[in-house]
Amino acid sequence: MASTISAGASERSEAGQRYSAVAIILHWVIAAAILFQMVGGKWMVSRGDSADQTVFAVFQIHKTVGLTILALTLARIIWRLTNPAPALPAGMKGWEIAAAKFTHIGFYALLLAVPLTGWAMASVSPTGVPTLFLLLDALPFAHLPYGDLSLEARHDWEVVLKNAHNYLSIATGVLVALHIAAALKHQFVAKDNLIARMILSARTVPVVQPKTAMAVVALGVAALFVCAGIAGGLAQRAAPGVASTAALETTTPASAGAWVIDHEASALGFTITFTGNAVEGTVGSWTGDVIFDPQALDQARATITVDAASIGISNSMLAPQSGGSDGFDVANHPTITYEASDFAAQPDGSFIANGTLTLRGATADAPLAFTFEEIDGVASVSGSTQLNRLDFGIGAIGAADESWLQHAVTVTFDLTASRP
Numbered sequence: 001m002a003s004t005i006s007a008g009a010s011e012r013s014e015a016g017q018r019y020s021a022v023a024i025i026l027h028w029v030i031a032a033a034i035l036f037q038m039v040g041g042k043w044m045v046s047r048g049d050s051a052d053q054t055v056f057a058v059f060q061i062h063k064t065v066g067l068t069i070l071a072l073t074l075a076r077i078i079w080r081l082t083n084p085a086p087a088l089p090a091g092m093k094g095w096e097i098a099a100a101k102f103t104h105i106g107f108y109a110l111l112l113a114v115p116l117t118g119w120a121m122a123s124v125s126p127t128g129v130p131t132l133f134l135l136l137d138a139l140p141f142a143h144l145p146y147g148d149l150s151l152e153a154r155h156d157w158e159v160v161l162k163n164a165h166n167y168l169s170i171a172t173g174v175l176v177a178l179h180i181a182a183a184l185k186h187q188f189v190a191k192d193n194l195i196a197r198m199i200l201s202a203r204t205v206p207v208v209q210p211k212t213a214m215a216v217v218a219l220g221v222a223a224l225f226v227c228a229g230i231a232g233g234l235a236q237r238a239a240p241g242v243a244s245t246a247a248l249e250t251t252t253p254a255s256a257g258a259w260v261i262d263h264e265a266s267a268l269g270f271t272i273t274f275t276g277n278a279v280e281g282t283v284g285s286w287t288g289d290v291i292f293d294p295q296a297l298d299q300a301r302a303t304i305t306v307d308a309a310s311i312g313i314s315n316s317m318l319a320p321q322s323g324g325s326d327g328f329d330v331a332n333h334p335t336i337t338y339e340a341s342d343f344a345a346q347p348d349g350s351f352i353a354n355g356t357l358t359l360r361g362a363t364a365d366a367p368l369a370f371t372f373e374e375i376d377g378v379a380s381v382s383g384s385t386q387l388n389r390l391d392f393g394i395g396a397i398g399a400a401d402e403s404w405l406q407h408a409v410t411v412t413f414d415l416t417a418s419r420p
């Protein structure tokens, strides 16, 4: 801030003192960070509907810088309460002093309220995208608790907080403009060189004697806030999720019919694009009941049953929520079933199974293209199908559009089976 933090007429005595180094450094670091947040915030929101890695990174940096502003604002308030601002220059009119006081108190309020609404919004969001400090997966920042709100209520709260965050940011922008206008007036109209009070190198202006021990307290509180946030984030991550990649185990095959699937040599999984990156999903426990002979397609049939709780996702952000009510909803729909009894040969020698997939209680067509090769009684079957996750209501609340998570999911399989 180019003028003082706040001052009443009674404080207007020793004009010409400047702020302490701690206050000056905090002022300019926070000022630069606010500018970065304003520009970055608007840019990322304007690009928010593209599942782009850069946008994702900017969101994470935005959250990191915002939480740092919150920590530094706490430090600044502690510093300000223990180190009064230098007095305002004499000659300021009453309304100017009142305006300065209003602006400065407003800054403190907004520099708490804007990051807090952002933090609360990110916390309650049903997308469950974590906040990664400095973009590092090893440094998740704690999200605020939201009790037992339903997904719908979380979505509604997210909208309210998004609006609050936006309008409070706009109010901050207005205050910044007023603040700069006041500084320019001091500099070029009143010509009292007030800006020198907020510049470290203005050696000619005597400094207010700081209580230096309080700098340790103030910055210590800021550091403690960040460390506690990361410790909380690590604890939240360690809390057991519904589905976890670590919990995967391949079970003994229980297939029946013409082919016995060798689970050790087979793989069933899927890929989906999350924030511009392909994320792999694996199925740990599944059974297959398959009858297939290329010469007797009319008798072919296949039923694949997947244990939904055994699905693992290679991404630490998606994994904890994949089994939840906006994900596979494991609690209510523990199994996923693929069934096909309509098989057709393709001109290139491959096959199509016109089957259906039942997931979360919803059934949708899932035509599956595959190749089949049999050597000495051992069959190798590879294929894939593409699904739209919304056909099954996956992410319908937290990720209805494709800003983070694309709709298309590619399911792939490589099976090895032998005749019984």
Ligand code: HEM
Binding pocket: 034, 037, 038, 039, 041, 042, 045, 048, 062, 063, 064, 065, 066, 067, 069, 111, 114, 115, 116, 117, 118, 119, 120, 121, 122, 131, 162, 165, 166, 169, 170, 172
């Ligand atoms: C002083 C600090 C901050 C400032 C000045 C700031 C500013 C902004 C601005 C200007 C926008 C664009 C608003 C819009 O056009 O809708 C924005 C969006 C956003 N901010 Fe912040 N922000 C701050 C702190 C934070 C923090 C601490 C978090 C979370 C930990 C956060 C999370 C978000 C999110 C998730 C959005 C996107 C909202 C959407 O999708 O519409 N912000 N911020």
